[in-house]
Amino acid sequence: MLEYYKGxxxxxxxxxxxxxxxxxxxxxxxxxxxxLDKKQTVGIFCGFLAQYRARDLVTPRTCDEITKYVERELWxxxxxxxxxxxxxxxxxxxxxxxxxxxxxxxxxDVVNMTTAFKGDLEYQMRKYEGEFASGIGPTxxxxxxxxxxxxxIEAQASNRV
Numbered sequence: 675m676l677e678y679y680k681g682x683x684x685x686x687x688x689x690x691x692x693x694x695x696x697x698x699x700x701x702x703x704x705x706x707x708x709x710l711d712k713k714q715t716v717g718i719f720c721g722f723l724a725q726y727r728a729r730d731l732v733t734p735r736t737c738d739e740i741t742k743y744v745e746r747e748l749w750x751x752x753x754x755x756x757x758x759x760x761x762x763x764x765x766x767x768x769x770x771x772x773x774x775x776x777x778x779x780x781x782x783d784v785v786n787m788t789t790a791f792k793g794d795l796e797y798q799m800r801k802y803e804g805e806f807a808s809g810i811g812p813t814x815x816x817x818x819x820x821x822x823x824x825x826x827i828e829a830q831a832s833n834r835v
Contacts, residue, residue: 715749715758716741722762731766732776739778748781751789761788 677700685701687693710718720741726732732740753761765780 709752710749710754712745712749715753716744718755718758719744719748719762722759726762726766726776730775731769736775736777740776740781743778743781748785751785753788757788757792761785 723732723737723740727734727737761781761784764784766776768780768783769776
């Protein structure tokens, strides 16, 4: 149906390998966005913090602490804009669920979960690509499951006994 579309269509993806050759041949002007640099990453986080601060969902002191955390460490994680948005929204969700303002620990907790998940996905993709390239094909389903999840499930099971 793409070939019959009249007008300008803008597609965005970070899954280029999933594009089939027929789709690729119909793209007239590809634009590649590079990874965010430190300044851009800090700017996106600060944009969310400014919104939360304006709505009195984070204290000025905590806002400064989170900004320092992002400038010092977090920008190195190479999160994209969508991941940053998800981190901030999930962090705010944690605080909201406990009926309190956003804290640095909320952001750190969500970053740790996001980083573990991202690592699990990358591992599964490398494993899948290795099996596929060897001609074996995938022998197990690609599932993101971290050792932390496994330990949590074991702990829950032992508490029920």
